[in-house]
Amino acid sequence: MAMATPAPVLRMSGIGKQFPGVRALDGVDLRLLPGEVHALMGENGAGKSTLIKVLTGVHQADEGAIELAGRSVAFGSPLEARQAGISTVYQEVNLCTNLSVAENILIGREPRRWGRIDWKRMRARARELLARLELDLDVSAPLSAYSLAIQQMVAIARALDVEARVLILDEPTSSLDADEVGQLFRVMRRLKDDGIAILFVSHFLDQVYEISDRMTILRNGRLVGEYPTRELSQVDLVAKMIGQELAALDRLHGEAAAFDRPLVEARELGRAGAIEPFTLTIHEGEVVGLAGLLGSGRTEVARLLFGADHAGGGRVAVGGAPASLRTPRAAMGHGIAFCSENRKADGLIPDLTVRENIILALQATRGWTRPVPREQQDELVERYVKALRISPPNPEHLVRDLSGGNQQKVLLARWLILEPRLLILDEPTRGIDVGAKTEIQRLVAELSGGGMAVLFISAELEEVLRLSHKVAVLRDRRLVAELPNGPELTTDVLMETIASGGRT
Amino acid sequence: MTTLSLGGGRAVPARYVPVLVTGCLFVAMFVVGGIRYEGFASGQVVLNVFIDNAFLLVVAVGMTFVILTGGIDLSVGSVVALSTMISASLMAGPGWPPYVVVPLVLLVGSGLGLLMGWLVHAFDIQPFIVTLAGMFLARGLCYTIGTESIPIEDATFTAFAQTRIDLFADLWISPSVVIAAVVVLAAAYVLHYTRLGRAVYATGGSEQSALLMGLPVGRTKVAVYTISGFCSALGGVLLSFYMLSGYGLHAVGMELDAIAAVVIGGTLLTGGTGFLFGTVLGVLVLGLIQTILSFEGTLSSWWTKIFIGLLLFAFILLQRLFSARRRP
Numbered sequence: 001m002a003m004a005t006p007a008p009v010l011r012m013s014g015i016g017k018q019f020p021g022v023r024a025l026d027g028v029d030l031r032l033l034p035g036e037v038h039a040l041m042g043e044n045g046a047g048k049s050t051l052i053k054v055l056t057g058v059h060q061a062d063e064g065a066i067e068l069a070g071r072s073v074a075f076g077s078p079l080e081a082r083q084a085g086i087s088t089v090y091q092e093v094n095l096c097t098n099l100s101v102a103e104n105i106l107i108g109r110e111p112r113r114w115g116r117i118d119w120k121r122m123r124a125r126a127r128e129l130l131a132r133l134e135l136d137l138d139v140s141a142p143l144s145a146y147s148l149a150i151q152q153m154v155a156i157a158r159a160l161d162v163e164a165r166v167l168i169l170d171e172p173t174s175s176l177d178a179d180e181v182g183q184l185f186r187v188m189r190r191l192k193d194d195g196i197a198i199l200f201v202s203h204f205l206d207q208v209y210e211i212s213d214r215m216t217i218l219r220n221g222r223l224v225g226e227y228p229t230r231e232l233s234q235v236d237l238v239a240k241m242i243g244q245e246l247a248a249l250d251r252l253h254g255e256a257a258a259f260d261r262p263l264v265e266a267r268e269l270g271r272a273g274a275i276e277p278f279t280l281t282i283h284e285g286e287v288v289g290l291a292g293l294l295g296s297g298r299t300e301v302a303r304l305l306f307g308a309d310h311a312g313g314g315r316v317a318v319g320g321a322p323a324s325l326r327t328p329r330a331a332m333g334h335g336i337a338f339c340s341e342n343r344k345a346d347g348l349i350p351d352l353t354v355r356e357n358i359i360l361a362l363q364a365t366r367g368w369t370r371p372v373p374r375e376q377q378d379e380l381v382e383r384y385v386k387a388l389r390i391s392p393p394n395p396e397h398l399v400r401d402l403s404g405g406n407q408q409k410v411l412l413a414r415w416l417i418l419e420p421r422l423l424i425l426d427e428p429t430r431g432i433d434v435g436a437k438t439e440i441q442r443l444v445a446e447l448s449g450g451g452m453a454v455l456f457i458s459a460e461l462e463e464v465l466r467l468s469h470k471v472a473v474l475r476d477r478r479l480v481a482e483l484p485n486g487p488e489l490t491t492d493v494l495m496e497t498i499a500s501g502g503r504t
Numbered sequence: 505m506t507t508l509s510l511g512g513g514r515a516v517p518a519r520y521v522p523v524l525v526t527g528c529l530f531v532a533m534f535v536v537g538g539i540r541y542e543g544f545a546s547g548q549v550v551l552n553v554f555i556d557n558a559f560l561l562v563v564a565v566g567m568t569f570v571i572l573t574g575g576i577d578l579s580v581g582s583v584v585a586l587s588t589m590i591s592a593s594l595m596a597g598p599g600w601p602p603y604v605v606v607p608l609v610l611l612v613g614s615g616l617g618l619l620m621g622w623l624v625h626a627f628d629i630q631p632f633i634v635t636l637a638g639m640f641l642a643r644g645l646c647y648t649i650g651t652e653s654i655p656i657e658d659a660t661f662t663a664f665a666q667t668r669i670d671l672f673a674d675l676w677i678s679p680s681v682v683i684a685a686v687v688v689l690a691a692a693y694v695l696h697y698t699r700l701g702r703a704v705y706a707t708g709g710s711e712q713s714a715l716l717m718g719l720p721v722g723r724t725k726v727a728v729y730t731i732s733g734f735c736s737a738l739g740g741v742l743l744s745f746y747m748l749s750g751y752g753l754h755a756v757g758m759e760l761d762a763i764a765a766v767v768i769g770g771t772l773l774t775g776g777t778g779f780l781f782g783t784v785l786g787v788l789v790l791g792l793i794q795t796i797l798s799f800e801g802t803l804s805s806w807w808t809k810i811f812i813g814l815l816l817f818a819f820i821l822l823q824r825l826f827s828a829r830r831r832p
Contacts, residue, residue: 077718078716078717078718090716094712094713096705096706096710098705098708098710099702099706103702107706108699108717108718108719110699112699115698116697117697117702141517142517
């Protein structure tokens with residue numbers, strides 16, 4: 001018995017958008033029904049972000065029409081879209097951390113009395129909205145006092161204050177832990193019951209299946225189709241997203257090989273307030289996974305080994321000889337490369353081309369007096385663009401026009417070109433799609449096969465297990481266990497280790 | 505949140521600390537001056553600082569708006585000079601009355617600010633370069649009016665300028681101080697209690713975020729340069745009261761004094777953090793340095809610059825330490 005489908009609150013049809021050199025969207029349709037969570041699915045570069053930006057007035061569509069509640073609309077700015085009832089929470093928290101929590105929720109529509117902002121009512125209203133999210137914060141404290149996860153919730157509280165008919169959540173869960181995700185989903189269900197149409201974007205397939213009623217799939221800027229979530233299996237979904245059957249990826253390594261040539265040995269290395277002293281040996285050709293919860297000290301370990309932070313104590317030996325890794329430059333001199341989790345802030349220069357970005361680190365090691373010959377540049381870049389399948393495969397393309405996953409590949413290429421002995425990858429697959437993820441994982445396996453040591457950090461335990469020869473488990477800024485990978489090591493074992501802190 | 509606890513166990517939020525430091529510095533300077541020099545520790549010394557720096561205070565208020573958005577306005581000194589020049593020449597030449605001249609001057613200053621703000625916003629140009637152009641333009645315009653100093657002899661104008669407003673117990677202030685105080689209070693109200701003011705802070709915090717939050721970032725940016733232009737023109741009028749002349753070489757380098765006052769007052773040059781009250785303290789500290797040097801008598805006035813330089817270094821370091829500690 002099919003219920004009559006209510007009229008869509010939002011209908012986008014035939015949306016097309018052209019960027020210099022890229023056709024970002026081509027004839028895409030999307031409809032959102034009131035009281036439904038609608039997942040927008042697609043790989044990186046499929047056009048999800050662009051579609052959302054068109055919907056929220058950040059970009060204007062070149063072709064196509066948008067109808068909101070039956071009326072044709074065109075938004076010239078995010079403000080217009082918001083006033084029409086379309087609220088957005090972006091992937092990266094877009095709030096002003098210098099302002100108070102209350103202001104971040106209500107700025108732009110502060111309660112006023114005779115034109116004067118009524119701070120008392122404003123704080124009360126903010127507390128009310130946060131209470132809907134089951135949050136109790138000091139609303140007059142600056143937002144910078146709170147964690148990223150809380151900031152995300154504040155962003156949602158902000159979106160809720162408007163008489164929202166459409167709520168867009170763009171990767172809201174990428175920085176939240178399981179409890180917080182549960183909290184968010186409770187809120188989403190409540191809003192759904194209020195008749196709000198929610199557009200949800202996430203790379204976590206389980207979450208999509210848990211919360212969404214319907215999904216629209218995009219591929220290469222085109223519409224693949226719209227499906228009720230319960231009628232589409234996960235395998236079919238992935239196949240439609242990447243346009244091919246996904247070869248199930250097993251553990252990429254056989255039995256743990258014997259590694260006998262230590263490359264980097266850290267003894268009692270630590271830094272007060274960041275990570276307790278730890279001892280860790282990474283051998284040539286070995287992939288060492290770092291597992292642990294957000295904030296357990298994963299990134300801190302990486303930063304110490306790369307010299308980005310000063311160690312408070314302990315020693316490091318590289319290739320058997322004592323080494324001082326006091327600056328990233330010194331670490332690079334020892335053949336250590338660090339591909340950080342924050343590709344936007346650290347490293348990529350959006351206004352340079354793919355080629356220039358890739359060649360940057362190599363040029364830096366040579367010094368400016370000895371430019372890398374153009375021919376050699378072209379050859380190197382060509383090779384890596386091909387090997388990493390950077391799309392579009394044009395080295396002269398500006399990096400800013402690339403999707404997140406492809407930007408990540410460019411950053412990776414930059415470090416690979418230096419042929420490091422130890423490659424530190426901090427969340428290289430965060431926020432990128434299944435296809436690119438698989439490629440990066442395969443690449444890691446290949447590199448270690450060629451003798452490169454890899455320190456692999458990821459929040460996804462499956463991924464850590466699949467790739468690593470050895471897993472170091474962190475908890476509360478302490479290295480609590482070092483487990484050789486093998487058939488008996490499962491995600492359950494890892495989770496237990498993290499939970500128990502290695503005391504078994 | 506980072507807090508410092510003081511003796512009474514009450515915590516002071518980190519964002520108030522720079523202002524507090526400046527406040528303590530002012531008090532300390534006053535106490536040291538009072539111990540060292542006879543006749544220093546009187547209320548009139550503080551009031552004289554206000555009287556001698558009313559124009560700088562008004563200009564610094566405008567600069568605070570601009571710096572809070574993360575911008576900078578280098579044109580203020582030149583606009584001050586242009587204002588004195590226009591005032592003096594219109595009153596001296598055609599003999600226009602002050603109540604026509606002053607509004608006109610304020611209009612010209614606001615117009616210049618509006619133009620610069622619009623250039624910054626519409627063409628997305630660095631404020632530094634736009635206001636640098638504005639600085640040359642306004643200074644140049646002074647010399648098209650005249651290369652010599654023009655005295656102001658308008659009766660109403662000079663009478664107003666020389667008015668003494670008596671307070672209690674032999675203390676007095678000039679009308680300029682009242683005007684500056686009104687400007688400070690109005691500006692503090694705007695910054696704290698109006699949407700424009702909060703948009704100024706948001707824009708300085710993160711322009712991108714402010715835009716995505718649906719705030720009128722462009723309008724805010726144009727507004728702060730207009731306000732700064734208005735304040736510079738008003739500062740020019742107050743300087744005319746003080747100098748009773750118009751001259752193309754008035755207020756040379758005042759943009760830097762204003763920036764120094766704002767920074768010493770605890771406002772971050774990157775924008776988004778700071779209070780107007782801090783700027784008032786910043787101006788007072790600068791003024792008190794001059795007062796101390798004049799009491800000292802033997803030191804050259806260049807020492808003012810040296811002290812301001814040292815203070816700026818100290819405050820920039822202080823800010824750096826705080827922003828470093830605030831990072832989670």
